[in-house]
Amino acid sequence: MVPANYTWMFCSESNDRYDYLHSRSVPNAFKADSDVSCNKLIKSSVSKDVVKGVKFRFCLTNSVGSCCISIHLNANTHKDMTPNLLCFQQKPQYQPQLQMIQMTGPSDNDYIYINFKDFEYDRKWEFPRENLELGKELGSGAFGMVVQATAYGIKKPGVSQKVAVKMLKEKHQTMEKEALMSELKMLTHIGHHANIVNLLGACTDSGPVYLIFQYCCHGDLLNYLKNNCERYHKSVTDEMPQVRQVSISVLPFVYLLNYSLQSWCDPESFETPDEQTEDLEALTFDDLLSFAFQVARGMEFLSSKNCIHRDLAARNVLVTNGRQVKIGDFGLARDIDNDSNYVVRGNVRLPVKWMAPESIFQGMYTMKSDVWAYGILLWEIFSLGVTPYPGIKVDHMFYSMIERGFKMECPYYANETVYGMMCKCWALDPANRPSFSKLVSFLCDLLTDREENVGLYLC
Template sequence: MCWRDRRTIMHLFLLLILQATAASGQIDPAHCRYALGMEDKRIKDEDITASSQWYETTGPQYARLNREEGDGAWCPEGLEPSDTQYLQVDLGRLTFLTVVGTQGRYARNSGNEFARYYRLNYSRDGLLWKSWRNRLGIMVMEGNKNTYASVINDIHPPIITRYIRVIPVTKLSTTVCMRVELYGCSWDEGLISYSAPEGQLMMQPGYPFANLNDSTYDGVHEKRRLFDGLGQLTDGVIGLDDFLRTRQFSVWPGYDYLGWRNESLGMQGYVEMEFVFDRQRNFTSMKVHSNNMFTHGVKIFSSVSCWFKPRLIAGWEPEAVTFNTVLDDRNPSARYVTVPLNCRAAKSLRCRFFFADVWMMFSEISFQSEDTILPTQAPLLVTASPAPEEGTITATPKTTVSPSASDPPDDGNTPVLIGCLVTIILLLVIIIFLILWCQYVCKVLEKAPRRILEEEVTVRLSSCSDTIILQTPPVPPRSGHAPTGPANADPHYERVFLLDPQYQNPAVLRNKLPELSQSAEASACGGGYAEPDVTQCTPHQCFHSNAPHYAETDIVRLQGVTGSNMYAVPALTVDSLTRKDISAAEFPRQQLIFREKLGEGQFGEVHLCEAEGLPEFLGEGSPLPERDGHSVLVAVKQLRADATSQARNDFLKEIKIMSRLNDPNIIRLLCVCVSSDPLCMVTEYMENGDLNMFLSQREIESTLTHANNIPSVSLSDLLHMSVQISSGMKYLASLNFVHRDLATRNCLLDRRLTIKIADFGMSRNLYSSDYYRIQGRAVLPIRWMAWESILLGKFTTASDVWAFGVTLWEIFTLCKEQPYSLLSDEQVIENTGEFFRNQGRQIFLYAPPLCPPSLFELMMRCWSRDIPDRPTFEGLYQALRPHVNQ
């Protein structure tokens, strides 16, 4: 790795000093109460988002405690009792959240809005959201009683999260506004979930029942096991010596401990737990707080064995670390047992704790690693004493003081500390020398650090009258030939490769992966149109598709000017593209009434509009549904005034392509407004929204759904939807047209539940998490992309078939989860490398319970590693059509 910024060196120096001098230990919620940066703007504006806002001046960036910018607070657009409007904050890293402070909109004594109640949702990965509950199961917290005073709520239990949503709650339709500060400290331990058997009930004669379950666990409870969550073992509350006593009020005996009985676990003699971390770490030790009340048959574990997994999709390493504890039958005190882990590197651990007696109970588990980053202490929130459970206190603004200094270190440790610091300084000198040498090598080799740029590639597609191009990620020339894109395109591009550098060159891959077959090499170069030797693959060959008229790639933008896919005509310039090239009719601009902004891109926006007199304007054969009045809803893509000339040209090209698409399952371009600025294209608007939202709000049809009037769909409905999508894609494929972003979010439904394929998904914030973010912009829908699209930048009809298989999977899971929901974006990309290597380690999507076996087999064919093995859209349509009830 090459580091260019001197700040990196200083940061590294600070971290090493902190690691050498700070004492490790479990987080104490009573002291983990530092302001996280809403008020002082350490949390940036772009990290604060919201579901809605009344005006630009009441946007989420103004939801900062004790500040008065804009109109004084964040205000959601209206609030009904059934609404779920939220303010979302990205904390930038995993955080141990202990306190939330809120205010209303004071606005220099002109505001009158505040939230009397609110609740919290949180997510550690931005995908899976959980609802916070206190120790009694209550979700709603008391908020403000006026517009100016801040109210501080302690969070019991605390939350370990990166993303937090503050959701105002109201009993009446009203307007609310909020300002917020969050308090806590960094969760540098990095533990994101643990799995374990469920805790059990202890019943002993003469003693009260002790319920030893994990009552605050936020993961999945299934088959008497806990999966993928965190709970009482990470809440910072240490159990007492007597497990029947608790530190909380109004809870049951045994509350602070998670415990198991030996005989109830099948006489296996141990409890097995798994721990998953945010990244790979070098683990030095594990600390387990265990009860040892041996008079009740409870002891610390006799021994523990831990196995390590470097990556989530890898196997467990065979060599385990084993530690035998020293049992104590004289002192019944609960205690921490420190288990050395020998600096083993892993992202996941599996540990077996062996019983020493009838019962084993844990209240806290923490991990220490060499690369743990200790938090920089920010101002500490002032509280005289821990607040009562769910109690609130009213505080005046800006009541913070610096934390008190710790006691001076013992003089006996001073020589050791000085020796450590001298050693660290010497190591830093060596590191700085290596960094400078690395920079020199980087300059010589003209290599930049591995980073992802906004790159552009154009795949030319032939049609009967002109050549059509489609945006895809940029690819540099693979030979000495200059790129053949637009004249103003920058010829200096860096290739996008999201995996190891070995993926940059197919020839290198062939050398590093001798198991790569000739057929796989051929498919990487376009199936039957490539030379047998991958080292001879030219740019023209490597980006052939399964149609003979795909040509070599050029450079244009991946994301369209309005945030959707862009379709363009490469041979035309701004000057040569005139009104006569556009077949859509010019609609009177004054008859468009703007209602709502649906999404936006770099240079354009998508609006919901009313079009007055549009049916009469279009005349007979209009694709619009019949209406009683003269106004119909339409979607309008509009080019912004600050758009570049290149964006303007791209927008006109997109209009030309859209005006030539005519299929019942493809969104239609109705008319345009291009005689004056801003340029607009008017398309159909679907009353039932997108298929993802439609299905996620429904259940599969059953007697229960009928009896309770629950919105539902039948298996026949799902099959009919699949046939419609395959029909629309068959039409696009017949024109040698590649979509590149096929997914349920891009399938729209009208009021008759007819599906029309569109391309708005990339422009909508609702689906931003479905795209791999590059420099803050949503660019690549990697969870729907074929391996060759991610690794080679190759987009063809065959890669659309892959995406169609994922879309089918979405449909038959009723869009209840994201594809590969258990994998991070980086792990999804890593999994595509396994598809390339083809060693049987790649992870496929599971078979949805609603999906017939024959249909899942069809999905698996869509995900074939070799391109020629995937079905065509014509074949998919013919295979699906017989399943639909005529």
């Protein structure tokens, strides 16, 4: 059974926008078995002074889908309204993994997803469709695709820039277009950060909706790690034939490490490094630390905006110039039906090996469930792209192991300090997991120590 949240909203005649009144959790609202429809009766009531012309909406939402009913309050309506909502499984619809939440109580589980459907779209983000030249496909999924494109004048007049464009497939439902527009409005509300795949603009007039994002030239982090695993060196000194000989390859490393500490530690900075900076041939332990640090910085930023990702993994992080990494959401363009990372659970496909126990068993997603996923992503980074829980099939034994607190062993390229950090992310009690701010501070200290050691060596 999958739990759900129900929400009461109200709207007066003079205002077309619904405001939240209250919300609560409803355990076991939907049957999770793929071949069984749910006919559970959900009852809820709200007492409100009778005011002519007030409209109410009651919605029930969980990972399966949502359903709502509207009530128009007039003088003859009883003030204690009790809707009986009969819910059925719905065909999967597009929903971005990244969600902004609103806390509704003292517990981390007391929250609702903010629906941006009724928010106004800030037209300063509108980009002329005729200035966008679409190119090759970068990814395709059940709901849409991402294509490479050239945008003329999106940053500076007369200057072209490579971008990535997210769009729905040609045959899409109205609700999917509404979901993409809601995603657009959410992204404009979140703002920019160095370690997020930032929105640059959108085309919403006279044609299909296009969301325009930064283009990251090196693709996703998972494949980047796999492709570079043969050229991994534990430290920059491993490349040197003699202990005291200074290799020319150390110099760009020191530049990049200094850049990461001076620029990425600055929360106001969201500019990429010089595009002419060449990536090092070898991938080092310090690079892996830098990847971990940057993702933590991006997630710290999202957490500060009350955003949860719900699918944090190396496949959803992109790499660009200077080995800068950026967190994205590519669910629209991922073929999850043919991706072994997404396992059927109930009537949906979920990235179970990255999910916290409370997400698997209760359908609850919070900042702390993202911290669990971050721990799994750390394991991916320090194994150079190995699939988590190698050799373990996702079945009832796997779920039982997770419930009992099973933790993966230290990945081959991690040290005990980094592994200890991973294990803290995998605490069964979400309250015992570190915040992203603490993870950022911890990793920044590790990187600073590494930088000082390299500096001493060069002296």
